[in-house]
Amino acid sequence: MPIKYNPFTQRYEYAEEDQEPVYNEYEGNYELGEPNEISHSPYTGRYSKKGSRLVDKWNPYTSRYEQVPEDWEIQFNPFTGKYEFGPKE
Numbered sequence: 492m493p494i495k496y497n498p499f500t501q502r503y504e505y506a507e508e509d510q511e512p513v514y515n516e517y518e519g520n521y522e523l524g525e526p527n528e529i530s531h532s533p534y535t536g537r538y539s540k541k542g543s544r545l546v547d548k549w550n551p552y553t554s555r556y557e558q559v560p561e562d563w564e565i566q567f568n569p570f571t572g573k574y575e576f577g578p579k580e
Contacts, residue, residue, distance in 0.1 A: 497521065548576065 494503045497512050499521030512521045545558040550565060552574040559576040566577050 550574070550576065 495510070496503050499512050504522075514521050544561050546561045547556045548559055548563075549555075550557050552565070557576060560578075563576040563578055565574050567573075568575050568577065
């Protein structure tokens with residue numbers, strides 16, 4: 492993965508060969524990538540890159556949707572004493 496200069500952030504960033512600086516209207520800044528890479532979750536109100544494979548899952552213990560990796564499941568966390576999403580064991 493080559494390093495490319497992003498003139499909008501004035502930094503060098505890792506990027507694929509075909510990625511160019513594009514404006515991300517959701518975050519209000521420029522980043523290397525493609526304009527159609529970003530998805531919006533109507534449940535959480537957050538934006539994420541499609542490559543991160545996040546999905547909206549309902550957490551009945553918090554009564555809300557959360558963006559988590561698609562292979563995570565709800566499990567008990569003994570350190571926090573709560574049920575939360577985590578990787579399969």
